Amino acid sequence: MRTQLCGEVNESLADQIVAVCGWVNRARDFGGLIFIGLRDHAGVLQVVVEPDNAEMFAVAEKLRNEYCVRITGKVRMRPKSQWNTDMATGKVELLADTVELLNASAPLPLLMTDEDGEEVRLKYRYLDLRRERLQKNLRLRARLNSAIRASLESQGFVDTETPILTRATPEGARDYLVPSRVHPGSFFALPQSPQIFKQLLMMSGLDRYYQIARCFRDEDLRADRQPEFTQLDLEMSFVEEADVQGVAEGMIRDVFARVLDVELPDPFPRMSWDEAMARYGSDKPDLRIDMELVTICEQVRHVEFKVFSGPANDPASRVAALRVPGGAQLSRKQIDEYTEYVGRYGAKGLAWMKVNDAAAGLEGVQSPVAKFLDEQAVSGVLSATEAADGDIVFFGAGSRQIVNTFLGALRLKVARDLELVGEGWKPLWVVDFPMFEYDEEDQRYYALHHPFTAPAVADAGALKADPVGALSRAYDMVLNGAEIGGGSIRIHNPELQQAVFDVLGIEEQEAKARFGFLLEALRYGCPPHGGIAFGIDRIAALMAGEDSIREVIAFPKTTTAGCLLTGAPAAVEGDQLDELRLKLKPVG
Structure with a gap:
């Protein structure tokens, strides 16, 4: 239907016949001439419809914003005094030969500008996504994913999928539960991360794993959180902290060079958790x-x-x-x-x-x-x-x-x-985190990262004797005040893993019931291993200059974890509940 994208028509095509498709960005009728700004994802092209083309002029007179059209014609140079240097197409215009209405648009429910409120933008997200800002964000995100894959696969990492339907494990937030029809009374849990599975893959001898994984957390939201989010997961066998950090840091440098043509420092500076808290009051300090x-x-x-x-x-x-x-x-x-x-x-x-x-x-x-x-x-x-x-x-x-x-x-x-x-990019590694934090109200310890993070001491007795003073082998990558990645060397010794569970108040029976398969796997020659996970949404938002990750997600949820576009979550029919042997309690 088209020979060129709107935003790619320039002076190199002068005097050539082209066909373009897109949406009417703006139509202006000056009586003797009609000017149409025709937009597709590549940009906007000025189209001129002259009155001597009477049939097409009549069609153009009826065009309104967001009408979908196809236009053919000859590319011609604009007078130099009318050049718009802010546009890639600003030196040319298209003299229309044919104007074909592909689909009209109903009156728009939003302005399709930054002045629109978030509620109406999310309800009509398919219209909001037509805007240049959102188009650029999604395409930047696609380039980010592509650059990540290219960088890791060049280093021998294997892209491996892990289950979405799994069982509940302690990851620090509530799980989304999925009832099983085949196993009445039992539930799957959507993964908060592929943590256990990537460790099992290391035990399987895969050696270097990565995945751009979908993760789910049922928690209160804010600008940088969504109930479903995307993270880059990678795991490596026979490594120590410096090995994982070296691969992760090199990948991030590579990705920023490919996507933004930005050279990040080499190496990234390092700072202990204690120093970061003392100097900046935060474990993700903005060094700008x-x-x-x-x-x-x-x-x-x-x-x-x-x-x-x-x-x-x-x-x-x-x-x-x-x-x-x-x-x-x-x-x-x-x-x-x-x-x-x-x-x-x-x-x-x-x-x-x-x-x-x-x-x-x-x-x-x-x-x-x-x-x-x-x-x-x-x-x-x-x-x-x-x-x-x-x-x-x-x-x-x-x-x-x-x-x-x-x-x-x-x-x-x-x-x-x-x-x-300040301007620019300021990356940082934060290291030497405490292993545990103590909750005075609950009178118990919690893992600062997760319960599979290895402590800096290899002796189970020493860990249990002084949990307050124990450091972990964890590390976070921070960029411009945002934690973009976090990981650790994992526990590969079953006795040490049980000692961590003991400090956390997870009894042996409970540990076996919840993730006995992991504890069992540790017994069969588990290699030393470690990894890191990066928040794709956060990295994309930083690259795009956005404050909220919602601006780099095609169809995000609201702060109440709802989808205004589809109306999810929604009630289901009674027979579906009967099949699952579920009965709803009255609210309130």
Whole structure:
């Protein structure tokens, strides 16, 4: 039906006859001439219909936005004064010979611009996807997947599918359950990741596995989460941390070069989890932001202000400061808004200090807490934070975790508000994670990553004796403040695996019932192995410059895990429930 894509018609085709198909982006009738912007996925082409072509002029007069048409004609150069250098087709136009209406469009339920609300965009996603922004995003994502496959397969990785219908395993979120008709009362679970299967593939001798896998988690959503998502999974046998990291890092460098023509650093910097939390309040720090948290316990330990001196003298607590360059410009109203913001992260308040004259010490600062501090404390804080005239210093005091969390969040928000986020790409490996985290409310340990991550100690007794101090052999890859990948060396010893279960409170009987097949496999010469998983949705969003992964997913769900386009999830007929021997309880 067509000889060229709309966006590929340029001056090289001048004076040639072409056929193009697409949608009417805009139609303008100037009385004597009709101009049509014809759009397909490659771009927009200006079409001119002249009145001496009376039959086609009559057809063109009836065209409206999003009518689907086929047009043939001669490509001609525009007058130089009318060139549009912002368009690949901006030097030419198509003089229409025939205009064929393939399909009319009903009045549009949305504007098909960024001004449309997300609800209407998702309900009419097939229209929203016609837009240039979304077309570019999906095609970029396709190039990303292609580059990943090419990179890994060149290194001997084997693309292997794993089951979608499996059994529930502990992955940190609720499973989506699928009732079995053949086995009444029993359920499949949709996989939160192929974790166990990729480990079994290593036990099978596959050696190097990868898969671009669909995963499912029944959890509350936000901009960077979906109930169904896509991840790159890879696993390797006979490896240590450096082997997996080397392959993963090389692949990411290769992919960015292929897809974006961007050269990432070689090698990526590395940072321990402890250092990341101390300096940035986050285990996924955005290194484009040139601001760090500074511990000031020594500087305020002696003051009578108990809000500072109390935590400063408590080994389990922290007093930290965050210097914001040029932040003295912030109004009291803006500071109050930041105070409210950090309250969501557990902060009971937000102390601050504006620096008017750093050389003057206490006399040169403006702060509600200055009256509680002495010259030694203020001068010490200014020196430790390297504060200069025109800066503001925010303070956090209290439990180490809460201080890190709210100052880390504040660092990101202030940087974005004051346009202090640098350009470019800043990758990072975060390593040496704690093996477990302790929940005071539940009075039990949880695996920081997952229960199959190997601890840094190989002795089961040593692990059980000091679970708090145990480090894991896990590693995360961070890019511009987003965790794009995470992995670990896995446990390949059955005794050590049972020791981890013991710390987590998973009894031997329960462990055998839930994943006895894995424990059994560990007994038959399981090789040392490890791997990593990357979030394809997140990487695609970063590459596309999008804040939300929904913008790089063809048909995403809403934040309530619903599909506005299809109406899913939906009720089913009673006979289907009867077949599955299920009965619904009344809601409420």
